[in-house]
Amino acid sequence: MTYQGLIRRYGRLLDLPAHTQIISLLEGATPLIPMPRLGRELGCELFVKFEGLNPTGSFKDRGMTAAVSEAVGRDAQTVICASTGNTAASAAAYAARAGLRAIVLIPEGKVAAGKLAGAIAYGAEVIQIQGSFDDALSLVVEITQKTPIALVNSINPYRIEGQKTSAFEICDELGAAPDWLCLPVGNAGNITSYWAGFKQYQKGLPQILGVQAQGAAPLVLGHPVEKPETLATAICIGKPARGEQALDAARESDGRIIAVSDEKILEAQRLLAAEGVWAEPASAAGAAGLLAESAAGTLDARGKRVVVVCTGHGMKDPAVIADSFQAPKVISASYEALTETIQY
Numbered sequence: 001m002t003y004q005g006l007i008r009r010y011g012r013l014l015d016l017p018a019h020t021q022i023i024s025l026l027e028g029a030t031p032l033i034p035m036p037r038l039g040r041e042l043g044c045e046l047f048v049k050f051e052g053l054n055p056t057g058s059f060k061d062r063g064m065t066a067a068v069s070e071a072v073g074r075d076a077q078t079v080i081c082a083s084t085g086n087t088a089a090s091a092a093a094y095a096a097r098a099g100l101r102a103i104v105l106i107p108e109g110k111v112a113a114g115k116l117a118g119a120i121a122y123g124a125e126v127i128q129i130q131g132s133f134d135d136a137l138s139l140v141v142e143i144t145q146k147t148p149i150a151l152v153n154s155i156n157p158y159r160i161e162g163q164k165t166s167a168f169e170i171c172d173e174l175g176a177a178p179d180w181l182c183l184p185v186g187n188a189g190n191i192t193s194y195w196a197g198f199k200q201y202q203k204g205l206p207q208i209l210g211v212q213a214q215g216a217a218p219l220v221l222g223h224p225v226e227k228p229e230t231l232a233t234a235i236c237i238g239k240p241a242r243g244e245q246a247l248d249a250a251r252e253s254d255g256r257i258i259a260v261s262d263e264k265i266l267e268a269q270r271l272l273a274a275e276g277v278w279a280e281p282a283s284a285a286g287a288a289g290l291l292a293e294s295a296a297g298t299l300d301a302r303g304k305r306v307v308v309v310c311t312g313h314g315m316k317d318p319a320v321i322a323d324s325f326q327a328p329k330v331i332s333a334s335y336e337a338l339t340e341t342i343q344y
């Protein structure tokens with residue numbers, strides 16, 4: 001049978017109300033890509049779950065198909081979200097698909113170009129807030145309490161339901177849960193979903209390594225961060241809505257939540273790209289955490305099966321590459337100039 005999207009594939013395992021009316025862009029079914037070279041360095045069997053290959057370029061589509069399907073089923077006309085970028089693009093696409101109005105609030109100047117462009121391309125009304133993601137989230141919570149506008153941030157329980165499916169897919173692909181699952185943590189919806197998904201699927205449980213950026217690490221510090229700062233904009237969040245659940249997932253799984261520097265995130269982004277997987281900076285945080293813990297000897301991956309979740313595509317944030325590398329050389333359009341330049 002041809003693939004018909006997450007809800008048709010796993011709907012029986014998702015707690016969605018009967019009124020749900022499926023809106024799908026055939027999200028999910030993303031590849032679990034073996035990373036033999038990086039794996040050899042760490043002595044483990046390493047895979048990347050490449051969530052950047054979802055329809056709008058991030059894992060947010062898994063939750064969005066569920067949230068928008070539910071909203072459409074109860075006749076919502078408008079959806080709203082606060083976003084660091086990927087939720088905005090995803091909400092915009094699924095709202096467009098359903099014929100709904102989409103409003104997205106983003107922190108001024110803190111959203112990567114590819115994400116903003118996506119939200120606009122799909123026809124969302126994009127509003128910049130003079131404040132942080134956390135400020136934007138407070139505003140959308142308030143307006144959805146006072147009006148019939150549907151909230152599609154990950155405090156919407158159907159987002160969590162939809163996002164569980166990635167854990168199901170990993171178990172189906174490997175035959176069992178991996179030993180370790182490493183992923184970035186921002187607002188902490190995704191780590192909550194994975195843990196719920198693995199527990200429900202009963203194919204074993206991974207230890208979970210959640211990774212925050214050093215400048216936005218409330219779960220490591222144990223208190224909110226008023227002014228979060230990191231070039232990994234998708235996880236630039238100072239007050240995670242599901243922080244408690246993230247800490248529970250880490251503790252129950254015998255894993256942990258750590259912080260890594262932006263420098264280590266960029267290094268991990270380069271290492272992944274060097275093996276053919278280009279993830280946006282936040283998406284490389286899981287790999288950065290695994291590398292840091294392995295180097296410190298605090299996580300022994302040797303002989304283990306490890307899945308690193310790359311949550312969004314590198315094309316979302318082209319500026320970070322352009323900023324950290326020199327512009328390509330310019331040469332005359334001659335054969336001699338070419339052979340001289342590449343010294344061949």
Ligand SMILES: *Cc1c(COP(=O)(O)O)cnc(C)c1O
Pocket residue numbers: 058059060086087154184185186187188189190191234235280282283311312313
């Ligand atoms: C949203 C997002 C995250 C963080 O996920 P949370 O559920 O907020 O923890 C990480 N990476 C990317 C690319 C994202 O879009």
